[in-house]
Amino acid sequence: MEQKKQIVIIGAGLTGLSLAWYLKKYGHTALVIEKTHTPGGVMQTVSEGGFVYETGPNTGVIGTPDLVDLLGGLSGSCTPERASRRGVKRYIMYKERWHALPCGPVSGLFTPLFSMRDKFRILGEPFRKPGTDPYESVADMTVRRMGRTILNYAVNPFISGIYAGDPAKLTTQYALPKLYALEQNYGSFIKGAIRKARLPKTDEEKQVTREIFSAEGGFGNLTSALVEKTGAENIVCSAQNVCVEPAGKRYTVSYTVNGQKTSVDAHTVVSTTGSHEIAGLFPFIPKAEITPATSVEYAKLVQVAVGYNKWTGFKLDAFGGLVPAREQRSMLGILFPSAIFKGRAPEGGALLSVFMGGVQKPEVLEYTDNEIEKLVYYEIESSLYPGQAPDLVRITRHSHAIPQYGPNTGRRLDAIAIIEQRYPGIYLAGNGRDGIAMADRVKQARTLAGKINSDI
Ligand SMILES: Cc1cc2nc3c(=O)[nH]c(=O)nc-3n(C[C@H](O)[C@H](O)[C@H](O)COP(=O)(O)OP(=O)(O)OC[C@H]3O[C@@H](n4cnc5c(N)ncnc54)[C@H](O)[C@@H]3O)c2cc1C
Known part of the structure; x- marks a missing residue:
C-alpha cells in the first residue's frame, strides 16, 4: 500500500503526540507511527481492584509555559489535577529513618541531614x-x-x-x-x-507555578486527550520494522502491521523515540554520523505499584521519600500517589510507587518478580508499614527509562545538528535532547512544530 503524507512522526509518546497536535494547530496533519499496541509511550495508567496506578511517570511539574498551553488546550478532554498541599513535603532517608527535607531556615538549622x-x-x-x-x-x-x-x-x-x-x-x-x-x-x-x-x-509565564500535577484519573487520560485532539485516524499502532529511506528530495517511511507492509511518502520525518532506536530507523545514515548523535546512556528503572486496601502505617503526609545512595538501600525512592491525588486507592487504603535500579543499580532490571517483590516488602516493612502484606503488587521494567546527559552531550547535539542539516526534512527529536521532564517534552514538541511550519 502506498500513501502520500507530508509529515511523519515516529513514536506516539508525549513528545510525538504533542508534536502532532501542535502541527495540527498550524494546519498540518501528521501521521504518527507507533510500534507498541497503544499510544502514550511510557505514560500509561492502569485501573485495577480499586487502585489507579501509573506504570511510568506518577507526577509532573508545571514547569514551562508550553505545558501550561498544552493543558489549557486539552481542557474539556482532560482535567489536570494539582497535588494536594501534602505534595510540597518530601522525606529523605537518613540512618534508616525518614526525615522531612527542610523547607525553611529554622527546619534547615535543626535537620540532621x-x-x-x-x-x-x-x-x-x-x-x-x-x-x-x-x-x-x-x-x-x-x-x-x-x-x-x-x-x-x-x-x-x-x-x-x-x-x-x-x-x-x-x-x-x-x-x-x-x-x-x-x-x-x-x-x-x-x-x-x-x-x-x-x-x-508574560501571562503564560505567570502560570508556570512549578506545582506538582497529574491528570484526573491518571496520565493515561492526558495522552488519550492528545490522541482525541490529534485524531486517532492519524495514529498507526503496532507498526513493526519502521524504516526511513531517501526518495529523491523526499523520504519513504515503511512499516508493517499484521504482516501488511505500508509505504508512506513524506517530505518531513521526525523521530521522537529514545536515542537507542534512532539508528535502526534511518539505516541510510552512515554509522560514522549516527553513532555520535545517538550515544547516550539510559538509566534502567523498575517501578513497582504497591496497593493496600487498608493503611494504618506511617503517616503518608508527603509527596514521598527519596533515598540517598549512601543509605545503601535497594530502592531509589517511594512515592505516595494516593496521599496527593484523588481516587488512587480505595477509601482508607493507600497506593505507593517504589522506584528501583537506576544507573547505580542497573542489575535490578534482571531480577525475577519474586526477588523484586521481596526487596519491596523489606523496604516498606522496615520503614513504613511493619507486618502488613500489600493487596496489589505490579512490576514494570523500563530498559531505557531516562537518558543521562553527561559530558559528551555537547558533541552529541553537534552531531544531531549536522545530520539535520545534511538530510533536510529529517528531525531527530525525543528525550535524547532538550530535557527529560514532561514539561521539557512538550516544550520541544511546540518549538519543533513552529520550526517545521516555517521550514516547509
Ligand atoms: C518510570 C519513569 C518515571 C518518570 N517520572 C517522571 C516524573 O515524575 N516527572 C516527569 O516530568 N517526567 C518523568 N519521566 C519522564 C517522562 O515521562 C518522559 O520524558 C516522557 O514521558 C517521554 O515521552 P517521549 O514521547 O519523549 O518518550 P516515550 O514515552 O518513550 O515515547 C516514545 C515512543 O516511541 C515508540 N517507539 C520506540 N521505538 C520505535 C520504533 N522503532 N518505531 C515506532 N515507535 C517506536 C515507543 O514505543 C514510545 O511509544 C519518567 C519516565 C519514566 C520512564
Whole structure:
C-alpha cells in the first residue's frame, strides 16, 4: 500500500503526540507511527481492584509555559489535577529513618541531614565565585558551592528522583541547565533565583507555578486527550520494522502491521523515540554520523505499584521519600500517589510507587518478580508499614527509562545538528535532547512544530 503524507512522526509518546497536535494547530496533519499496541509511550495508567496506578511517570511539574498551553488546550478532554498541599513535603532517608527535607531556615538549622559546617556554608553561597569548567559534574558543582553533606543528602536523592542517575556522571550544563545558567548569569544560585523572580513575566509565564500535577484519573487520560485532539485516524499502532529511506528530495517511511507492509511518502520525518532506536530507523545514515548523535546512556528503572486496601502505617503526609545512595538501600525512592491525588486507592487504603535500579543499580532490571517483590516488602516493612502484606503488587521494567546527559552531550547535539542539516526534512527529536521532564517534552514538541511550519 502506498500513501502520500507530508509529515511523519515516529513514536506516539508525549513528545510525538504533542508534536502532532501542535502541527495540527498550524494546519498540518501528521501521521504518527507507533510500534507498541497503544499510544502514550511510557505514560500509561492502569485501573485495577480499586487502585489507579501509573506504570511510568506518577507526577509532573508545571514547569514551562508550553505545558501550561498544552493543558489549557486539552481542557474539556482532560482535567489536570494539582497535588494536594501534602505534595510540597518530601522525606529523605537518613540512618534508616525518614526525615522531612527542610523547607525553611529554622527546619534547615535543626535537620540532621546536613553538617553544621555545610548549613553555614550555604549562607556564603551568594559570595562564592562562579565555576569556570563548562563540563563540571553536578556532584563537583554542589560540593564547590554548598558542601558534601548537601550533595549526599539533598542533591544525590534529588538526582535519583529525577534522572535515576549519579550526580558524578551528569554534567550540570546539560542536566540542570537552569541551575547552571543561574550561576553563570548571576554568579550564584541564591542571588540568581531572587533576581529572576523579580523579572517581569508574560501571562503564560505567570502560570508556570512549578506545582506538582497529574491528570484526573491518571496520565493515561492526558495522552488519550492528545490522541482525541490529534485524531486517532492519524495514529498507526503496532507498526513493526519502521524504516526511513531517501526518495529523491523526499523520504519513504515503511512499516508493517499484521504482516501488511505500508509505504508512506513524506517530505518531513521526525523521530521522537529514545536515542537507542534512532539508528535502526534511518539505516541510510552512515554509522560514522549516527553513532555520535545517538550515544547516550539510559538509566534502567523498575517501578513497582504497591496497593493496600487498608493503611494504618506511617503517616503518608508527603509527596514521598527519596533515598540517598549512601543509605545503601535497594530502592531509589517511594512515592505516595494516593496521599496527593484523588481516587488512587480505595477509601482508607493507600497506593505507593517504589522506584528501583537506576544507573547505580542497573542489575535490578534482571531480577525475577519474586526477588523484586521481596526487596519491596523489606523496604516498606522496615520503614513504613511493619507486618502488613500489600493487596496489589505490579512490576514494570523500563530498559531505557531516562537518558543521562553527561559530558559528551555537547558533541552529541553537534552531531544531531549536522545530520539535520545534511538530510533536510529529517528531525531527530525525543528525550535524547532538550530535557527529560514532561514539561521539557512538550516544550520541544511546540518549538519543533513552529520550526517545521516555517521550514516547509
Ligand atoms: C518510570 C519513569 C518515571 C518518570 N517520572 C517522571 C516524573 O515524575 N516527572 C516527569 O516530568 N517526567 C518523568 N519521566 C519522564 C517522562 O515521562 C518522559 O520524558 C516522557 O514521558 C517521554 O515521552 P517521549 O514521547 O519523549 O518518550 P516515550 O514515552 O518513550 O515515547 C516514545 C515512543 O516511541 C515508540 N517507539 C520506540 N521505538 C520505535 C520504533 N522503532 N518505531 C515506532 N515507535 C517506536 C515507543 O514505543 C514510545 O511509544 C519518567 C519516565 C519514566 C520512564
